[in-house]
Amino acid sequence: MSATLATRAVVVSRRSELSELLGRHGTRAAAEYFLRQRGREISEVEERHTAQQAALAVVSAALPADWRRGQVDRDDLARFLFAPEDVVITVGQDGLVANVAKYLDGQPVVGVNPEPRRFPGVLARFSAQQAAVLLRDVPAGRCETHRRAMVVATLDDGQQLAGLNEVYVGHQSHQSSRYLLTAPDGRRERHSSSGVLVGTGTGATGWCASVALERGMSQELPGPDAHDLCWFVREAWPSQATGVQCTAGRIAPGQQLSLTSESERLVVFADGVELDHLVLAWGQRVDIGPSPRQLHLVTGHPAISGKAPAGGRRKA
Structure with missing residues (x-):
């Protein structure tokens, strides 16, 4: 042994x-x-x-x-x-x-x-x-420990990338991202946009917050203890081939948001680290949803505060 x-x-x-x-x-x-x-x-x-x-x-x-x-x-x-x-x-x-x-x-x-x-x-x-x-x-x-939800993106070939704040899917430059989006409720819409952002309750104070603020949707973001995610399509372009109706929502545990690439190359990266990314070729699909893994963040200790700091407590 x-x-x-x-x-x-x-x-x-x-x-x-x-x-x-x-x-x-x-x-x-x-x-x-x-x-x-x-x-x-x-x-x-x-x-x-x-x-x-x-x-x-x-x-x-x-x-x-x-x-x-x-x-x-x-x-x-x-x-x-x-x-x-x-x-x-x-x-x-x-x-x-x-x-x-x-x-x-x-x-x-x-x-x-x-x-x-x-x-x-x-x-x-x-x-x-x-x-x-x-x-x-x-x-x-x-020690007091808080478990924070994470988001995971899974390509149709099995590759995965997780994030604590958010996952971004889009073109690696400033060109339009073209894809077919399937929402968690089954709605489908073809988009030409600046990409898609899927965030956690932790990420709801950052990049997602700025998008939600512009749309007057700040109250709809998940809190730090939430296990569901929020998603936003950035700058969707209306045309005879692309729509702008299905551009935001929530993803509950067990659900996912799916994008099928119609661009030559899209990338997926998490938490702003662009060097560590996945690549979608034309026709590939990525599914994004809550990750089974969580961040185990130490938030307090009796010798320091006598109780966990605000927002932190032991989670089962």
Whole structure:
């Protein structure tokens, strides 16, 4: 009988703006000159870089000595293999939690916010010091955990792509997307549009919210605890061959929205990460609906607050 593997902490972060500037310009002086010519100061990005590095250092020092360790950059997530015994710690803005969620299958996620004055902390709820307090109790289930619904897109050849906020289907450039849409209620309509957006209750505060606001539909979006999805056709074009009547709705668990491509090439990507995408050739179909997987987001610990933060509670 094989021994149970020790818990592995996987710390997820992304390159800071300072690192990106240095990568582009080579030296600090060149980066400083570039910013100064545009009325900006390099101290802005240096402060953010310092805050991120400090948070990473605190998290690293707090990891239990008997845990295994791993670290991955956001750009490498698609190539990283997560294991069932992992505890995932994201250090960065809320979007980083969404970026990692689609690669997980039940592993708990602790979101660390290195800059509370800059990032809202909707998903990244803890400071590095707070995370240091609760990490040991995560594998034992002694932390408050909130399960958030996800969306999954499945091609007719079996390929899948999941998202925590939303899935987008459309042309990879600004050309029109042409497809036959089949709504969850069976309605069918041929479209020429700027693509289709399918979002969760978590994503209803982002891209979907902006679309709903323009249409006066904000009250119809699912809440963070909802298991159904919302969908929108963006900028549908009326013509003798394409319609504009079937352009928004909800997808309940067990239902799906289907698109059959009538463009030479459409892409499907999730949570704004365009590099990790699926491709639909002419005639291929993609089905989009609630995912059986959910994000297991750590939201509280008695030693920190005595109760779960607003919106977070233990879910069965």
